[in-house]
Amino acid sequence: MHAASKAPFSYVKEKVDVLDHENMVYKYSAVEGGLLGVRFNSCSFEIKFAPHEGGTIGKLTCHYDTTDNTPVGEEEKGQILEGLLGMLNAVEAYLVANPTAFA
Structure with missing residues (x-):
């Protein structure tokens, strides 16, 4: 997390x-x-x-x-989206730093 x-x-x-x-x-x-x-x-x-x-x-x-x-209310939707985007950003940062990990 x-x-x-x-x-x-x-x-x-x-x-x-x-x-x-x-x-x-x-x-x-x-x-x-x-x-x-x-x-x-x-x-x-x-x-x-x-x-x-x-x-x-x-x-x-x-x-x-x-x-x-x-x-699900708007605030809860925002929290879900924030969590998803945080996870996607972490995956992207890892893959950019480790380009052979997905080759």
């Missing part, structure tokens, strides 16, 4: 559901830890990338089932 993280948990174990290189889609689900059993019965994410103006744009979709059947 990133040192500046405000997450109320210490870890999340996830599994890759789909890794589609051709369509640039990555889907994964939380299987343990995080807010499973506390706030969510289940939680999965889909990240789809597409070319955009000489770069790439990503679209994130989250599917979830809350333990108390209440919707």
Whole structure:
């Protein structure tokens, strides 16, 4: 976990559901830890990338089932997105520093 993280948990174990290189889609689900059993019965994410103006744009979709059947509020969505972006930034920094790790 990133040192500046405000997450109320210490870890999340996830599994890759789909890794589609051709369509640039990555889907994964939380299987343990995080807010499973506390706030969510289940939680999965889909990240789809597409070319955009000489770069790439990503679209994130989250599917979830809350333990108390209440919707996720804007603040909670922001915290989830902050955690996801923190993880992606950490992975990017590692891969940039270790280019042979994904060769």
